[in-house]
Amino acid sequence: MIKANKVYSVKEIFLTLQGEGYNIGTPSVFCRFSGCNLWNGLEKDRKKAICSFCDTDFNGVNGINGGKYKLDDLVKKINSLWPKRKKNKFVVFTGGEPILQLDSNLIKRIRKYGFRVAVETNGTLPLPKGIDWVCVSPKIKSKLIVKKGNEIKVVFPQKNITLSEYEKLNFQHFYIQPLENKNVVLNTKKSIRYVLKNPKWKLSIQSHKFLKIK
Numbered sequence: 001m002i003k004a005n006k007v008y009s010v011k012e013i014f015l016t017l018q019g020e021g022y023n024i025g026t027p028s029v030f031c032r033f034s035g036c037n038l039w040n041g042l043e044k045d046r047k048k049a050i051c052s053f054c055d056t057d058f059n060g061v062n063g064i065n066g067g068k069y070k071l072d073d074l075v076k077k078i079n080s081l082w083p084k085r086k087k088n089k090f091v092v093f094t095g096g097e098p099i100l101q102l103d104s105n106l107i108k109r110i111r112k113y114g115f116r117v118a119v120e121t122n123g124t125l126p127l128p129k130g131i132d133w134v135c136v137s138p139k140i141k142s143k144l145i146v147k148k149g150n151e152i153k154v155v156f157p158q159k160n161i162t163l164s165e166y167e168k169l170n171f172q173h174f175y176i177q178p179l180e181n182k183n184v185v186l187n188t189k190k191s192i193r194y195v196l197k198n199p200k201w202k203l204s205i206q207s208h209k210f211l212k213i214k
């Protein structure tokens with residue numbers, strides 16, 4: 001049951017290009033929800049977080065267009081960022097973990113405005129209905145429950161990860177994305193080596209980082 005007076009906590013909303021994965025280069029409104037179930041986002045707790053390598057600031061509502069939104073206001077804000085009278089509307093709900101807040105009401109409403117709806121999730125929570133593009137980025141120490149979708153994007157390497165296990169899952173596209181840390185060059189080389197030996201996989205790069213776009 002969805003509460004009529006539900007309020008969504010949103011870190012930021014902005015128009016950009018999808019920087020990684022299958023939809024790289026696609027104009028998209030990014031709606032980043034606040035909060036994540038795998039880390040509280042506090043630096044002091046990073047070491048004990050499931051994904052201590054997280055590179056996203058998802059706490060609070062203080063980013064561009066961030067705030068506490070009611071359903072109608074959130075949908076209108078997302079729509080207002082798309083070029084007027086232009087088609088191909090595409091919204092990416094991300095986080096943090098977007099599925100903590102994204103629900104079928106919001107999906108239905110934004111689709112009425114003509115948007116295709118994508119989500120980038122860690123795959124630990126059941127998905128609401130009506131999502132057009134599901135991208136799952138599993139984290140090795142968490143329990144993956146979303147085992148099908150459009151793309152799976154694995155940050156690589158993660159300690160004790162067995163990529164061949166993910167190959168059994170029901171996704172259309174399999175991506176490895178080099179872990180962005182002080183060893184990023186080595187991580188990229190390892191990722192490329194893995195993809196060349198295991199061509200079910202493709203390399204995903206975080207192009208927005210070197211293009212220096214948000």
Ligand code: SF4
Binds near residue numbers: 039054056
């Ligand atoms: S699931 Fe994603 S957003 Fe959440 S802590 Fe891990 S890397 Fe960060």
